[in-house]
Amino acid sequence: xxxxxxxxxxxxxxxxxxxxxxxxxxxxxxxxxxxxxxxxxxxxxxxxxxxxxxxxxxxxxxxxxxxxxxxxxxxxxxxxxxxxxxxxxxxxxxxxxxxxxxxxxxxxxxxxxxxxxxxxxxxxxxxxxxxxxxxxxxxxxxxxxxxxxxxxxxxxxxxxxxxxxxxxxxxxxxxxxxxxxxxxxxxxxxxxxxxxxxxxxxxxxxxxxxxxxxxxxxxxxxxxxxxxxxxxxxxxxxxxxxxxxxxxxxxxxxxxxxxxxxxxxxxxxxxxxxxxxxxxxxxxxxxxxxxxxxxxxxxxxxxxxxxxxxxxxxxxxxxxxxxxxxxxxxxxxxxxxxxxxxxxxxxxxxxxxxxxxxxxxxxxxxxxxxxxxxxxxxxxxxxxxxxxxxxxxxxxxxxxxxxxxxxxxxxxxxxxxxxxxxxxxxxxxxxxxxxxxxxxxxxxxxxxxxxxxxxxxxxxxxxxx
Numbered sequence: 001x002x003x004x005x006x007x008x009x010x011x012x013x014x015x016x017x018x019x020x021x022x023x024x025x026x027x028x029x030x031x032x033x034x035x036x037x038x039x040x041x042x043x044x045x046x047x048x049x050x051x052x053x054x055x056x057x058x059x060x061x062x063x064x065x066x067x068x069x070x071x072x073x074x075x076x077x078x079x080x081x082x083x084x085x086x087x088x089x090x091x092x093x094x095x096x097x098x099x100x101x102x103x104x105x106x107x108x109x110x111x112x113x114x115x116x117x118x119x120x121x122x123x124x125x126x127x128x129x130x131x132x133x134x135x136x137x138x139x140x141x142x143x144x145x146x147x148x149x150x151x152x153x154x155x156x157x158x159x160x161x162x163x164x165x166x167x168x169x170x171x172x173x174x175x176x177x178x179x180x181x182x183x184x185x186x187x188x189x190x191x192x193x194x195x196x197x198x199x200x201x202x203x204x205x206x207x208x209x210x211x212x213x214x215x216x217x218x219x220x221x222x223x224x225x226x227x228x229x230x231x232x233x234x235x236x237x238x239x240x241x242x243x244x245x246x247x248x249x250x251x252x253x254x255x256x257x258x259x260x261x262x263x264x265x266x267x268x269x270x271x272x273x274x275x276x277x278x279x280x281x282x283x284x285x286x287x288x289x290x291x292x293x294x295x296x297x298x299x300x301x302x303x304x305x306x307x308x309x310x311x312x313x314x315x316x317x318x319x320x321x322x323x324x325x326x327x328x329x330x331x332x333x334x335x336x337x338x339x340x341x342x343x344x345x346x347x348x349x350x351x352x353x354x355x356x357x358x359x360x361x362x363x364x365x366x367x368x369x370x371x372x373x374x375x376x377x378x379x380x381x382x383x384x385x386x387x388x389x390x391x392x393x394x395x396x397x398x399x400x401x402x403x404x405x406x407x408x409x410x411x412x413x414x415x416x417x418x419x420x421x422x423x424x425x426x427x428x429x430x431x432x433x434x435x436x437x438x439x440x441x442x443x444x445x446x447x448x449x450x451x452x453x454x455x456x457x458x459x460x461x462x463x464x465x
Contacts, residue, residue: 002112010040010096010104015222019092019108027086029075029117032067033109034058040104043179044094045218046080052217054080055180059153060098068120075117078151078158078182093218097225134171134192137336140357143172144325145209146198146246146268146304152177154308158185161324164311165191168325171336176207176304179224181214194338198246201230204255207268207304210241210342230257238263242342244302245458247271249284258459261292266300266345270327270352270439272307274318282439286431290401291461293427296451300345300371301444303327303352327354327441332369347371353441355393356386358432360443370429370443376422378446380415383430385441392435398445399428425449 008017023030036042036058046054046069056079058065070076071084096104148154149161154177156164162185165173172192175182178200185193195211201224208215215237216224224230234243244266248255269285271278292299307324314321332349333340344350348371351358362368364378383395387410395412397405405414412430420426426448432441455461 001114003110005107005109008094008106008108010042010099010106011102012099015096015099017094017106019094021090021110023086023088023090023112025087025114027112028071028115029113030069030086030090031111031113031118032069032092033111034065034067035107035109036063037101037104038063039101040096040099042094042096042106043216043221044092045216045221047091047093047218048083048086049088052214053083055214055216056080057152057178057180059178061153068118070117073184074119076184077120078149078184079177079180081183093221095222097222134189134336137171137192138334139332140330140351141171141333141336141341142325142328142330142357143170143174143341144168144305144307145174145196145244145266145302145329146176146207146271146306147173147324148177148198148306148308149175149182151180151182152198155310155313156307158182160310161307162186162188162191162193164307164324167311168323168328170325170328172341173324174207174209176209178205179216181211192336194341196241199224199230199233201225201257203227203230203257204248205246205253206234206255207244207246208237208241209244209266209345210338212240215240227257231259234259234263242266242345244268244345246304247278247281247285247306248288249281250275250277251281254281255458258457260457261297261299261453261461262456264297264299264458266302266350267292268304269301269442270303270354272305272322273327273354273438274320274322275306275315276317279436279438286439286442288461290398291464293445293447294401295455295461295464296425296453297461298348298371298427298445298447300348300350301352301442302329302345302350304329327352330357348444351441351443353432355390355440356388358386358441358443359384360430360446368446370446372446374446374448376448378448379422380413381428381430381446382411382413383432385410385412385432389432390434393440394433396431396433397428398431400426422448425451 044056331344429445
């Protein structure tokens, strides 16, 4: 066993650094222990023989992180891929962000294990390199598109996320750490897990769902601290999963980048409803969603728990815990695989609910799905709420952005009057609200006709509406 310790002074004016070393013998493992003050965020990239093989994030929630680089999944950290051989040239590139003092210290302690590697704390179980699918499941599947673990600023381990997802009856969730990808997960057969990443920037947060590769790499660091660089990162990942804007009005993490709307597939309508500031942010998100559809931008609606806390923990002033799967997003799939979930989002076949699955039907079309373009003959719709729906919930039918009918019944029907010409562009959805007017459920609208958008960017929608 050999050891080396390096200290770096990192400043806002010079936030970059690099630690390079050579391994000349066939080690069993490289262990890195990183220590810093708790305020800044540090992004680190693990590079082996010129190729990026891992990422590391230290947030304001940690002042230390152990990183294991091994030959097997059991001896490697969740954000670092194993290497069959560790002999060669290694580099740890890093930069700090949110540095508010004159200088911050990052300490890297390296331990080379020759024969006896450290076992990752969560790898006592069987760990798989590829994330899981559940191809035996089909139809409406229940999931969560926004989750976190200890590998960014969450409180739960990977296994705890899985157990919580099982408790909530989820079929799948997307792992969306801030700026890094958790590629290794405990093996299990009940919940499918798909790769994702929350691109976390000074201009807001956006998820990339169903990733095939990391969003960020060392060649572009820090590729999101100015608008030009951030746009380059987004453009470079247009073929890497689907872009979904998160909590667009949740200050101070609201989305402000004037991104082309053609890049955006979906938007998070309900974000962790137990966080108090989200009530007003959700109202604005639904208003923006209506404006987008009115302009002809048919963005798919999804939800995200944005889970950070332990299952029994609550935010201040919250009356219930913040749980993975609250809200849940239901997606129609042929089978539960990553590609089919992405296809379901692209097809706009989604429903969002906090209290159970809602069911949209029509006497005019037996196979009706949310997000479908329907014929002018389809005018009558029914929304069925589950019997467990809390008392006092209101269903509001929204046609072209205006509330046209409402009811407190579990079964709500609405028929579009003959005066409305459904050969032209129109859209319809139903929102379910609680007694305080807070959104609890919705589905991506059905629509008629076509409308070519006359606006092209995110900020244009905000300016026009």
